[in-house]
Amino acid sequence: MYRAxxxxxxxxxxxxxxxxxxxxxxxxxxxxxxxxxAPQLEAYAADTATILANEPPRHDGATRLREVVASERAFERERDALERRVARILPENVLFHVETPHGSVGTPVPRRFTTGTATVPTGFGTVRIEVWYA
Structure with missing residues (x-):
């Protein structure tokens, strides 16, 4: 009986x-x-766009971005300063590409990387900012 x-x-x-x-x-x-x-990268891109869209211009224009996209000549004059400014805004481990109607600055966007993107309409065209981790 106990065995069962x-x-x-x-x-x-x-x-x-x-x-x-x-x-x-x-x-x-x-x-x-x-x-x-992806959400963190989107936040980096949006923050960068907001800073540039509200920052005063270096020479003339309503904002830093409007100054950069006002003309091809303005873009060429401001290209290096724009690249340095975006590099200072973002953390060191984040690469970027900023595309304007007159040219782009930064590193070309690699394939198969998660990126964050922000677009900013200006009176002279749209600026697209794309960021990703290095």
Whole structure:
């Protein structure tokens, strides 16, 4: 009579141990972390666009971006300053590409990288800012 109960108890203990180990492994290994790079990159791009769109111009124009896109001559004059300014705005581990109607500055956008993008309409055209981790 007691012999029939012993194997059933062992089976219950074994199943309980497997269940506990499974739950413990679930907590230990967890689930994969959600992709957090894209939202952060979008924030970097939007912040950069906001700063440039509200920053006073170096020479003439309503804002820094309007000054840069006012003409091809203005873009050529401001190209290096724009590139240095964007590099100072972003963290060191973030690369960028700024495209204007008259040209672009920064590093060409690589394929298969997660990027963040912001576009800013100006009176002279749209400026597109794209950022990604180095």
């Amino acid at each position: 109960q012993l194997p059933l108890s062992l089976v219950e203990v074994a199943l309980g141990a497997v269940l506990i180990l499974g739950v413990a492994l679930g907590f230990a290994l967890g689930t994969p972390a959600p992709e957090t790079r």
